Amino acid sequence: MTGEHIIFLIVGAVTLLSALMVVTMRNLVHAALWLVATLFGVAIIYTLLNAGFLAVVQVVVYIGAIAILFIFAVMLTRRQAADTGVSVNKNWWAGALMAVLTFAGLAYLLQSWRGFSKTAAAIPSGFDAVNQLGEALTSPAGYVLPFEVASVLLLAALVGAVYLAFNKK
Amino acid sequence: MNEWLYVGLFFIVGLIIPIGAIAMGFMLGPKKPNPIKQSTYECGIEPVGEGWVQFKAQYYIFALVFLVFDVETVFLFPWAVKLGQLGMFAVIEGIVFILILIAGLVYTWRKGMLEWV
């Protein structure tokens, strides 16, 4: 077991724990803050995979924007941060069953995949992931269309948000 | 070795130093709490109601618009890195990308969502 393994296990455990806290916390702002911890844990796991760009994007977009949006939403809409209702309804067992089945299905698919037990090839020195990403996003042979579609998707999100907010007034 | 390890060290030291400073202040300072000192500060007047104020939904709109532009700009960074080695096609592509989002900004603007009412 190397140092990286130990760090991964600790970070993974903390991430899972904070994810559990997100769904069990009564206080919604606390839940949002635990969500931040979860997202940060995911960012650390990205760095362990040498995916620096993704890690930073994770922090910028998820912590810097989405978590802030969540906290804003909680603070704007509720007089009380604490939720007093029951957190499970009588269908909880169906939900749990679905979750277990999904997990089992994914695990089955993954273990039948050949690459699952392989060690990843070492990253060649001088490999610049950001450069590769730029290449993939801009070359006609790469992902030009998805890149532009992403822009349209963001536009749609903006229009939708504006529409919803506009109607409320 | 993974360069992010060093960044991690910065995070750890960056946590240790303020914790140390605050702990030192906590140990050195007096501790004489009383109800008046502990009460919420409201310009010397007794606090009225709870410290929870309802906010304008406007803040939420700005956060939403921000989110969309944040994601967009982050997408543009790999494009900007590669730009020097690519031809006109990539430049036009990026410009189209930005223009679509500026259209979104203009829409938001025209709908009056950027006004502070």
Next chain:
Amino acid sequence: MNFWNDPLKVAADWLMGIFTSWGMNDVAAHVLVAFLGVLLLITILMVIDIFLVWIERKVVSRFQDRIGPNRVGPFGLIQPFADIIKLMIKEDTTPDGADKVVYNIAPILSMMSVLILWAVVPLAPVMLGVDLNIGVLFIIAAGSIGTLSIIMAGWSSNNKFSVIGAFRCVAVMVSFEIPMLATLLIPTIFTGSMGMNAIIQGQNIWYVFLSPLAALIFLIAAIAELGRAPFDLAEGESELVSGYNIEYSGMKFGMFYAGELLHAFTFGGFWAIMFFGGYRFFGLEQISPFLAIAIILFKALVGYWIIMWVKYTVMRIRIDQMLAFNWKFLTPVAFVLVMVTALMNALLRDAGNWLYITGMILSNIIVAWASLEIVRLVSKKERERVEGLKQVVEAHH
């Protein structure tokens, strides 16, 4: 290998030798040495931070035609130490109804979000910090953590002023992050890399000469991000007393305060790195790494001085004005500038050096002029509309 040419490497090798002779394995020794290096850098930063208090107070008093601290020690130099001792021995109060855990974490996160910025600052050609290939985005990521700490502080204090202050502050910070990100794209386009060191190495001509408008927008966005005047409506002494940190006392308040000053200094440094060549100054940086450090610290101080100059000259503006300024002016201008820069870069890349520079400057001037002209026309129309309304009202009376 000479100590004066590469002090960090020499010191690190020496320490590695000591640790391995103690029977430590290589990796552990390496991590320990790196840890000590980081600790040294951050300790030096904290000492600089202490003197920043003095600098800030001296500069503000000069702007306001006063002398400033001059009693404790020569030129009042001991004053910040007296301030720190005072902060230390102050009572650490927690208001009733505060959310204790969140309340205590917030100042720590606030300070941390500033300290980690220095991970990516290249101090000298041989002291690069961590030369991440996404250095530019790292600034924004650290800023996100700072934003979070502010909202945590404001919410957990259970105080109306602090919640309002935090909301305003976060609205400002997130809004101005967009033009900042957009202007950060411009050095990235010029260099073809997001790494801080690559950006410095790419500046044979300072980028401020290639894109003065981007430098200006970055400075404005940085000032807003720092929450300093004229964008300090989170504090708004006359209305919100002190904003999100109103309930904090003693060292916890000290963390917010010191964090703000160091943040301003750090952004002076980033401004220098992005647009003023960082540690480079006509080849002087090659002579000695110490000279390079002196150069970048000097440039950072100049940037910090300009931020202070703006702070103590310009009045605070209202939040609606500020958000309108950002979303209706700064953001469109920044994006238009990115598009124009990308286009000019592609067109003039193969042209000569001088043509490239001239083209870039001209396009910057045209973008600035056109946007100001549009603003002038719009505001003229607005004025006429208001005048018309006034006449209608007067005629009615």
